[in-house]
Amino acid sequence: MTTTAPAATPPPAAPPSSAPAPGPDRPGFWRRFRDNRPAFVALVVLAVLVLASLAAPLIAPYAPEAIDVPRRLSLSTPDHWLGTDSLGRDTFTRLLYAGRVSLMAAALAVAIATAVGVPLGLLAGYVGGKVDWLLGRAGDVLMTFPAIILAIAIIAATGPGLQNAMVALGIVYAPRLFRVTRAATLQVRAETYVEASISIGTPAWKIIARRVLPNVASPVLVQVSVMLAAALLAEAALSLLGLGVVPPTASWGVMLGSGFKEIRSTPLLVFWPGVAIAVATLSFNLIGDGLRDALGRRIRKAAP
């Protein structure tokens, strides 16, 4: 009997790709993200960029500040693949080292924004009431200033420098993470099982750690990814103006700024750092989009 049962036997497992809702488990999320081709490619590109920057001392053919005046402003040559700048420094080498500085700076700004915005968002969403109102209005006020201009004003007070610039950016970006976190917290807070566990006296930190944080993580992650792109652009803008990274240290923005001075003779000098920034920014944005799509179901699921 059992040997001959043909078409009636169900297939051993449902086809995984089209299964409607695999639930909030990791594999489902990762598969959805991986299937989003632009996002996946962006992740790979970004990984290459980050690794190359970290390994700069190993890969780079020259020292970043090695000056070679006779060969200044050279175009692409076998010695200098991407040419040299006005002091004869190797552009490829400097791009790698600058990548470290720029990516680190962006990461620092976003880390500060996260460290400020997320806890306050949790607090506002969880406690509600006057605290929520006050923090919310404070965020509104901060959001009234365009990021770069507020950063410049803060730098005007504290003095230029990479760290000051990034702290300034971190403060400016904090309200966005605050809002995202607060909204997600409010949503979880309103669910019946959370209300129930609050009413039976479960300590707040337990509820936040077990229930709130997992739900807050998704939107925060999306926001962080998009914000890294913005921070990268802002760092470049500030450094370009001479308010961020201070030469001779290279960042992509610094390279753009000094390259622009030579744009009539050696336009390639602004080309490469611009491409580097654009590629990194595009990657962060695409990863953000991919995360949003991959996490979307879960975020929406928390709604009712």
Added chain:
Amino acid sequence: MLGLLARRLAFTVPMLVVVSFCVFSLIVLVPGDPAVALAGENPDPEQIAAVRERLGLDDPFLVQFWHWFSGVLQGDLGQSLFSSQSVAAAVFSRLPATLSLALLSLAVALVLGVAVGVLAAMRPGTWIDRVATFAASLGVAVPYFWVGMILVLLFAINLTIFPAVGYVPLTENPLQWFLHLFLPATALGLAPAAVIARQTRAGMTGVLREDYVRTATAKGLPPARVVGQHALKNAAVPVVTAFGLEASRLIGGTVVIEQLFALPGLGNLAYTSVFARDFPMVQGVLLVVAALVLLINLLVDLSYGYFNPRIRQS
């Protein structure tokens, strides 16, 4: 509509006061004694005392704020630390260039963004849509200041169609005004155009499926009016929201673009004042910019009432 205006003003006016307070409080961030820090390189005691006197740093903080703020209410933003110029005069002399640049960029962003978004939404899944979506992703990611540099290279250095630097007031010569602003406005407008295009496409894709769009076609309206009037007005609210956020970001971008193109605007004033550590001047710029953003937000909010009659009447 008046009710909506009143409600929004009730929000905006207190915001302005708080924003002013924040702007003034920035001086707290100055490390050490502000008078020493702001008095320039190697100041002698008299210079320090002069700054202290000028900023009234010996008064209690709230008194200092009140002095400054009551001046602001009368249009007096204080004095420059290093020249005899009043901050208000400096700011208002710089305003036309920045407003010109910002408005032109926003026009570029709106026209280009809506056009691309609508086209993509009308032909979802086609090559038009794919090209538009790709261009929008790129437009958001590519740094505007880099676009500015490349535009200078292509159209000012290689082709010499547009001037690379400088500004001519609109009242002096409208054509030159436009020619001088064309490259910077394009550079600044492309990224917001991309954001607006995305938002427009998303909104229009939904709206074009609505029954009332079919009704409009069934009436005999030509497609341009079906899409441009009946559909677009319904897709407008999220587009306008994006427009408002982008406007604020774009005003930030004027600082960098004004440097690249040597435009004598507010951003340029902020820039030079930061290096000179002319603190009252920085505060003045910051306050005016924030007021500008609040004004844009107010206009955006009011436009909701126009696009969605339900908001107006609730």
Added chain:
Amino acid sequence: MSAPATTSTLLGVSDLRVEFATDHGWSTVVAGTTFSVGEHEIVGLVGESGSGKTVTGLSVLGLLPRGVGRVASGSVTLGGRDLLGLSERELRSVRGNEVAMVFQEPMTSLNPAFRIGDQIAETVRLHRGGSRRAARDRAVEVLDLVGIPHARRRADDYPHEFSGGMRQRAMIAMAVSCEPSLLIADEPTTALDVTIQAQVLELLASMQAELGMSVLLVTHDLGVVAEVCERVVVMYAGQVVEQADVGELFDHPRHPYTEGLLAAMPQLGSRGHRLPSIPGRTPEPWAMPPGCRFAPRCEYALPACEEPPPLLTTRPDHLSRCLRHDELTLRGAR
């Protein structure tokens, strides 16, 4: 062939074939529909949901969703003029002007962002030109005509300030504002409360009488047909299966599908009763039975029904697409 000799044909639909892009490729959704609407006539187009009524109505005005649906063959004529061959520009002067449409969903068919009066005036100016003021007066006039109280004031309202029934009245006002010769009303009462339904039907009938237009009334409800129509076209699975005058069809249906529809018709005093519905459901366009399309659900089916039956004249002015139209005695209404 189908229209009674007493009236001249206004709308002629002949062998209309419409295809839609589906997961199964281009599927035929309307398969050779033929019927006509005479001058000053009200014709009901009846059938269960999914039988192709809306698609037929949209095809007349070239309103099929672009890239998704297309007319594959057949002809549609209005007063002898071929509509399918018109350019987009020529079609626009027909839409809303010579042929107007009222849709099923009054809640979503009016644009929420524009004043009702403006939406009507827009149609008027589009087809008749004239001043803003004249168009607006006309809008108020037709709103008044369809029974909107205080029409001059209510013309300034937005759709969300109107109830469902009033919105459908406004849609009808918009449709008749240019005095079309044909009104296609697609399930105009389906989304409305029962009492409002009757009012709207009454309004449609009175508009037809007053303006002397023809009406193609699309509905899944034979009760609606009984109320206002002179002639009925019954559609099933993309085909016309029966066609006759209302009285004739109700008393002596000649197709088992019509018999089922009549049995499922709500009757006075039967409220609360569970109505007998036809078992089974309309086949999907890509999985049509090869023979009579109703065969899988037909209690009278014979092996012979596996050949597709043509539309047969069973009596004068009475057509049926049933092989057994002569031999069966089917139950009529009541």
